[in-house]
Amino acid sequence: MTEYLLRFIAGGLIVSAFAILGDMLRPKSFAGLLGAAPSVALATLSIAVVQHGPQYVAAESWTMIYGAIALGCYSIVVCHLLMRFHFSALPATILAFAAWLVVAFALLAGFGGAA
Incomplete structure (x- = not known):
């Protein structure tokens, strides 16, 4: 339970910090980009x-x-x-997802990581 509380607080603080940073930058589309993935990561x-350690x-x-x-x-593929x-959106995203899987697993197999 405390882990979830810690995640909630840390995530909220980091999301807020990135949202403030994104709000100060131009164009405003950076606000959404900076508010999600970097803060959660x-x-x-x-x-x-x-x-678990460093x-x-x-x-x-x-x-x-x-x-x-x-x-x-x-x-890029999409x-x-x-x-x-001139693909429609659904086939384009499905094909691009296959490309994402190939690239992600090729990098993981080639350089290692925590699989």
């Missing part, structure tokens, strides 16, 4: 370092980086499928 890693968190942070790289590839090949 920092809250998760801060709790994990207390529970070695575990180092491995987990690398898997987060691999996921972010795979998400970038996913976004854009190309939608704009260049």
Whole structure:
């Protein structure tokens, strides 16, 4: 129960800090970007370092980086499928998800991590 309370408080504080940072930046679309993933990742890693130690968190942070790289590839594939090949949204996202899986697991297999 205390872990959930800690996650709630840490997540709320970090989300608020990133929301303030995003509100100060231009364009305003950065506010949504900064309010979600970085704050949740920092809250998760801060709790994990207390529970499991820095070695575990180092491995987990690398898997987060691999996921972010795979998400970038996913976004590029979706854009190309939608704009260049005129796919509709559902087939484009399904095909791009397959690309995300390939990139994420290839990075994990190639460089290691906490699988």
